[in-house]
Amino acid sequence: MIAISTVNVRFVVLLLLSWSSISSADATLNLEDQLRTLTQNYMQFKESVETNFEAKFHQVEDKNRQLEEKVIRLESKVQRLELVIALRENTVASKRVDPLTGRSSIPRTCREARLADPSLNSGMHWIDPDGQGVGDDPIYVHCDMTTDTTSVPHDSEGPMDVGHCADPGCYSKAVTYNASLRQMAALADLSGECHQSIKYDCFFAPFELDGIAFSWWNDKDGSAKFFWAGANTDVHTCQCGIDGNCVESFMKCNCDSAAPEQLVDSGVINDKEILPITRLNFGRTGQEYSSGVHTLGRFECTGQVAVTGMPTSCEDLWRIGHTLSGFYSVKGLKMVESVYCDFSKLPNEAGFQKWIGYDDVKSAPVYFYVQRNSAFNTTNVPIPFQISRLNIGNAMNLSTGKFTAPVQGTYFFSFTGHAQFPTSSSILTLGVGLYLNGNFIGWGVVEEYNTVNLQETPLTLQSTLNLQKGDEIWLQITLISDGVILFDNNDNWTHFTGYILEEELIF
Ligand SMILES: *[C@@H]1O[C@H](CO)[C@@H](O)[C@H](O)[C@H]1NC(C)=O
Ligand SMILES: *[C@@H]1O[C@H](CO)[C@@H](O)[C@H](O)[C@H]1NC(C)=O
Ligand SMILES: *[C@@H]1O[C@H](CO)[C@@H](O)[C@H](O)[C@H]1NC(C)=O
Ligand SMILES: *[C@@H]1O[C@H](CO)[C@@H](O)[C@H](O)[C@H]1NC(C)=O
DSSP states (O other): OHHHHHHHHHHHHHHHHHHHTOOSTTHHHHHHHHHHHHHHHHHHHHHHHHHHHHHHHHHHHHHHHHHHHHHHHHHHHHHHHHHHHHHHHHHHHHSEEOTTTOSEEOOSSHHHHHHHOTTOOSEEEEEOTTOTTSSSOOEEEEEETTTTEEEEOBTTOSOEEOOSOOSTTOEEEEOOBSSOHHHHHHHHHHSSEEEEEEEEEEESOOSEETTEEOOEEEOTTOOEEOBSSBSSOSSOBOHHHHHTOOSSTTOSOGGGOOOSSOEEEEEEEOOTTTOSOOEEEEOOOOSTTOEEEEEEOOEEEESOOOOOSSOOSHHHHHHHTOOSOEEEEEEOSSSEEEEEEOTTSOTTSTTSEEEEEEOOOOSSOOEEEEEOSSOBOOBSSBOOOOEEEEEETSOEETTTTEEEOSSSEEEEEEEEEEEEEOSBSSOEEEEEEEEETTEEEEEEEEEESSBSSOEEEEEEEEEEEEEOTTOEEEEEEEEEOTTOEEOOSSSOOOEEEEEEEEEOOOO
């Protein structure tokens, strides 16, 4: 606009100048000249306006294009940034931090993945069944988050024609999974159940004929298997054989029938100990009219082998999710045991668990040492004590003379007393018995014959006993001759001590 108005002003000035220079003499000619000049000027002006306009327009266009380019550059920058953020979030999501180890973790199964992040959709996911950071690399599997199913893809999923060949197993196809056998073994170990479907569309293509097996599959260890449904069995069978509805009632598989019709055997093998199927072998399709087509499902696992209660082994620890090799305490039969777990191995591999020994675990310390400060000669009552050197755990009650086991376990007790015998020509006896809940366990006995002078003899008693919580232990004089006493005169001659050796942990 500014450019145009400047031009306008210039034109008006030009016009005025033109008019003022006209003379009256040659007015007509002059006028024509003037007009021509004017026209010329006008044309020039128009042109200049137009070129000016065009130039300006081009400039604006240029600027516009530059701006557009800038916007595009910015947009792509924003997109890149969004991608970076998304990737970062993704990485964060896929590398959850293990609260135990503080390390990022990849789930071991689809179930674990869903539990850790319920927002995850069904689809392909990375898992690491044998544990992150140990064993084999993570595997890329399909997760059905609605059923918690982990399925391992393989290269033989579609229907595959076995072609024509006559001999047993003349058609043989290795099944290649997108995961190592070790990872699949770990997956099976962790899962509640695993299965794999197998279908065989057949026309005059028996698995077995006249006792000759023409078809079989190989399990994870390479062993030949002749059943096409159900769990591990050495019997050749198909689903119809299990259900009792094969086309030929006396046969175990539809395909074994000699009937000239298109038949099918379809089943699910569900023995996780021998899956996955590693090779398919078929035969007896040599005839031109014979045909066999196999369709093998993915190796699928669901559920989880639950560890209930306290872990009793490295395998339990592994199932719980431990992956750091090292020493662990586990629940033994009665005591806590110490084991070394090598989590770079799988539970069935040698050296996975090494037993180290018992853990000296006590829920509370229990030991006592008590003494008497006076003589005692009362029979058949618990011997009470007066001096307590130690009574940790307060299991020993001095006034009642009873020790009460605070926990189940093995305990040791020792008693030493001092028998004092008067002068006598007959046999004198002192017997101190150890009692468990009132039942006699054993005693320490001392005897003297023909004591001319006052005789003093030590009496001892030791015992190791397995006690239940609440069991009572005490000492009592079970046999004493007249005049004999368990002597003590505040001179520390009577000793009763005990402690727990092993605590039994009842879970
Ligand atoms: C197979 O696994 C690899 C990684 O181990 C992965 O990159 C690839 O996409 C997987 N292929 C299929 C078909 O799932
Ligand atoms: C010892 O047992 C008696 C009788 O049961 C009880 O009254 C007393 O409190 C007990 N002493 C201790 C220290 O527990
Ligand atoms: C027990 O000892 C007391 C005093 O020391 C004595 O009087 C009593 O006769 C003794 N009893 C027996 C059975 O020896
Ligand atoms: C026995 O032990 C008690 C308590 O420590 C003490 O008072 C007493 O003097 C001791 N007796 C002797 C003979 O040392």
